[in-house]
Amino acid sequence: MTANAIRISNLTRNFGNVRALDNLSLLIPKGVVFGFLGANGSGKTTTIRLLLGLLEPTSGHAEVLGFDTRSHSDKIRQHTGALLEHSGLYERLSAEDNLEFYARVWRLPTAKRRSRIKELLSNMGLWQRRHEIVGGWSRGMKQKLAVARAMLHHPPLIFLDEPTTGLDPVAAAALRDELQETVAREGVTVFLTTHNLVEAEKLCHQIGVIRQGKLLAIGNPDQLRVQAGNPRIEIVGRGFTPKLIDYLKSQPLISSTQIQGDRLTITLRKQTSAAPLVKILVNAGVEIEEVRKGNASLEEVFLTLMEAP
Amino acid sequence: MSADIWTVMWKEWRELLFQRGSLRGIMLSLLPSVLLFGIILPSQIGHFWVESAMPLGFWGWLPMLPVTVVIADAFAGERERHTLETLLASPLSEQAILFGKVGAVVGYAWVLTLIILLAGLVTVNVIHGNGKLLLYPLIITLGGMIFALLTATLMASIGVIVSLRSATVKQAAQQLAFASLAITWIPLFGFSLLPTALQTSLLESAKSANTTQLFLISIVILAVVDVGLLLVAMTRFKRSRLILD
Numbered sequence: 001m002t003a004n005a006i007r008i009s010n011l012t013r014n015f016g017n018v019r020a021l022d023n024l025s026l027l028i029p030k031g032v033v034f035g036f037l038g039a040n041g042s043g044k045t046t047t048i049r050l051l052l053g054l055l056e057p058t059s060g061h062a063e064v065l066g067f068d069t070r071s072h073s074d075k076i077r078q079h080t081g082a083l084l085e086h087s088g089l090y091e092r093l094s095a096e097d098n099l100e101f102y103a104r105v106w107r108l109p110t111a112k113r114r115s116r117i118k119e120l121l122s123n124m125g126l127w128q129r130r131h132e133i134v135g136g137w138s139r140g141m142k143q144k145l146a147v148a149r150a151m152l153h154h155p156p157l158i159f160l161d162e163p164t165t166g167l168d169p170v171a172a173a174a175l176r177d178e179l180q181e182t183v184a185r186e187g188v189t190v191f192l193t194t195h196n197l198v199e200a201e202k203l204c205h206q207i208g209v210i211r212q213g214k215l216l217a218i219g220n221p222d223q224l225r226v227q228a229g230n231p232r233i234e235i236v237g238r239g240f241t242p243k244l245i246d247y248l249k250s251q252p253l254i255s256s257t258q259i260q261g262d263r264l265t266i267t268l269r270k271q272t273s274a275a276p277l278v279k280i281l282v283n284a285g286v287e288i289e290e291v292r293k294g295n296a297s298l299e300e301v302f303l304t305l306m307e308a309p
Numbered sequence: 310m311s312a313d314i315w316t317v318m319w320k321e322w323r324e325l326l327f328q329r330g331s332l333r334g335i336m337l338s339l340l341p342s343v344l345l346f347g348i349i350l351p352s353q354i355g356h357f358w359v360e361s362a363m364p365l366g367f368w369g370w371l372p373m374l375p376v377t378v379v380i381a382d383a384f385a386g387e388r389e390r391h392t393l394e395t396l397l398a399s400p401l402s403e404q405a406i407l408f409g410k411v412g413a414v415v416g417y418a419w420v421l422t423l424i425i426l427l428a429g430l431v432t433v434n435v436i437h438g439n440g441k442l443l444l445y446p447l448i449i450t451l452g453g454m455i456f457a458l459l460t461a462t463l464m465a466s467i468g469v470i471v472s473l474r475s476a477t478v479k480q481a482a483q484q485l486a487f488a489s490l491a492i493t494w495i496p497l498f499g500f501s502l503l504p505t506a507l508q509t510s511l512l513e514s515a516k517s518a519n520t521t522q523l524f525l526i527s528i529v530i531l532a533v534v535d536v537g538l539l540l541v542a543m544t545r546f547k548r549s550r551l552i553l554d
Binding site: 049056074084101104105 | 391397
């Protein structure tokens with residue numbers, strides 16, 4: 001058995017003259033939540049479609065759970081669950097019937113089918129509303145149901161394509177919590193595409209950033225911050241004079257400074273100790289209340305990567 | 310594969326029959342067809358309705374109506390309501406999805422036809438029976454059931470081919486309406502365009518021919534056309550093509 005849930009080498013897909021995916025290579029170990037970050041049209045959905053065998057690659061090779069996407073796509077679909085771009089729910093059917101249909105598709109035995117549907121709907125807080133026609137539900141509830149559908153047959157791997165898109169912040173946060181709990185409870189590997197950085201930061205163990213079909217960076221959120229964003233020091237205090245700021249800017253270690261009220265943010269060119277800087281500030285008469293050292297946020301990392309030539 | 314076909318049929322019937330939410334809804338949706346073709350028409354035609362070969366033509370034509378209405382939704386509806394990609398991402402084989410959808414529509418139309426013809430039989434007996442039990446001749450009943458199945462499959466196969474390529478249900482329904490008109494009227498129109506001598510000769514041959522033989526020939530021709538159309542539908546049903554459409 002392979003230790004990787006997904007293995008992609010030099011995967012390329014063209015649509016006419018447009019290259020949607022450009023020599024993508026990735027290894028995603030089992031048991032992780034992998035976030036695929038990218039702007040709209042960057043190739044995230046195309047990657048999922050290729051991995052599910054819904055599209056043929058132009059060149060390259062991909063394996064999902066050890067199955068080749070070209071020759072064994074039926075096996076891949078048998079062993080994975082998916083919540084794609086749209087929830088894919090039958091809005092004229094009840095919540096229970098939606099799950100019943102897909103439970104039959106995955107050939108769950110009748111008794112198992114019933115208990116599993118009850119378990120998932122109860123965990124998602126939807127059991128009491130199981131007989132309702134899904135068409136009348138809010139988008140947040142539909143997305144929860146679609147997540148339950150993807151998990152029905154205990155797949156070792158699920159694909160979630162922008163699961164919180166279109167949800168209001170409260171519903172999105174609720175779904176994220178639900179996802180986090182469900183993923184931990186079921187112990188599945190998750191391939192999640194998103195352009196929501198909070199979501200990626202909260203849910204993902206590993207993140208890949210894609211732009212125009214090309215993988216720009218990969219790693220865990222901390223590694224990405226270190227890789228792509230310069231370290232920074234945040235100082236809260238009083239007495240930041242223009243003369244002092246000019247002096248700081250002239251220091252070779254300092255890339256930039258930004259002052260907002262009583263908060264001074266210093267971006268460094270490389271990792272270094274904060275002590276010498278603090279000493280300079282104290283000697284200049286600054287009353288320091290708080291010093292915090294950190295890296296760029298994931299959002300800054302993402303924007304830096306997106307804006308890079 | 311038969312279990313998967315049955316699963317798709319289950320879903321299709323569920324969506325079709327329970328879209329109004331209850332059994333009462335189902336009955337209400339069937340009422341106009343039963344009323345018109347199962348009660349009004351037979352009551353006006355009288356015992357000729359069951360004694361002549363007239364119902365045979367009716368058995369063939371009637372199932373095409375519900376099929377035309379429902380089959381447009383098969384793939385175009387899934388595409389329009391954004392459920393197609395999730396269905397294609399399931400382990401169901403292409404054949405299971407295709408045959409499940411065709412089977413569900415054919416089954417629905419066939420049962421509806423049987424209900425209507427049974428209603429017609431009851432109507433004729435109640436209004437024109439005069440205490441005598443009137444029944445469709447056995448050959449008409451058996452042949453009609455096969456004929457209904459084959460014409461329903463014919464329309465469903467054409468419908469599924471159209472629906473596979475249509476962006477919306479409306480577009481598919483419009484194209485199918487033309488197709489069903491063509492199927493009904495082209496043979497009649499074509500016949501009227503033939504030289505009078507040929508028309509007379511064909512009518513004479515039809516009159517003198519053995520009805521059972523004629524009927525069997527029609528059934529074989531229909532069955533061959535149905536199989537051909539289903540094969541065309543199978544070749545056009547490719548996951549990657551549907552995703553890109």
